[in-house]
Amino acid sequence: MSTNHIHVFAKWQVKKGQTGQVLALLKQAAEASRQEKGNLFYQVHQGTADPDTIVLFEGYIDESALAEHRESSHFQSIVVGQIVPLLDSREVTITKPILD
Known part of the structure; x- marks a missing residue:
C-alpha cells in the first residue's frame, strides 16, 4: 500500500469525575x-x-498535516491547555x- 497517510491512536485515562468535562471540550476540539x-x-x-x-x-x-494539527490554536488551547x-x-x- 503506497500512502503518506498518518493515523494517530491516542488513549487517555481521564481523572475520576472529569469525563463529562473532557468530552465537552473534546467535542469542540x-x-x-x-x-x-x-x-x-x-x-x-x-x-x-x-x-x-x-x-x-x-x-x-501526511506528516505535515499532523504537525499543523498539533500546532493549531484549538489543539494547543483545548487539548494541551484544558484537557491534558x-x-x-x-x-x-x-x-x-501498511495493509488494506
Missing part, C-alpha cells in the same frame, strides 16, 4: 480538527468497561497504514 485541510477523520471512542478511558482515532493526509490537566495518563501512537 473534534469539530475544529475536522475542518483542518489535512484532516481525513477524527473519531472519538469511549471505553465500555471503563468510561473514563477515551480513545481517539485520527487520520491526516484533566487526565491521569495519555498515550499517543502514530502509525502509517
Whole structure:
C-alpha cells in the first residue's frame, strides 16, 4: 500500500469525575480538527468497561498535516491547555497504514 497517510491512536485515562468535562471540550476540539485541510477523520471512542478511558482515532493526509494539527490554536488551547490537566495518563501512537 503506497500512502503518506498518518493515523494517530491516542488513549487517555481521564481523572475520576472529569469525563463529562473532557468530552465537552473534546467535542469542540473534534469539530475544529475536522475542518483542518489535512484532516481525513477524527473519531472519538469511549471505553465500555471503563468510561473514563477515551480513545481517539485520527487520520491526516501526511506528516505535515499532523504537525499543523498539533500546532493549531484549538489543539494547543483545548487539548494541551484544558484537557491534558484533566487526565491521569495519555498515550499517543502514530502509525502509517501498511495493509488494506
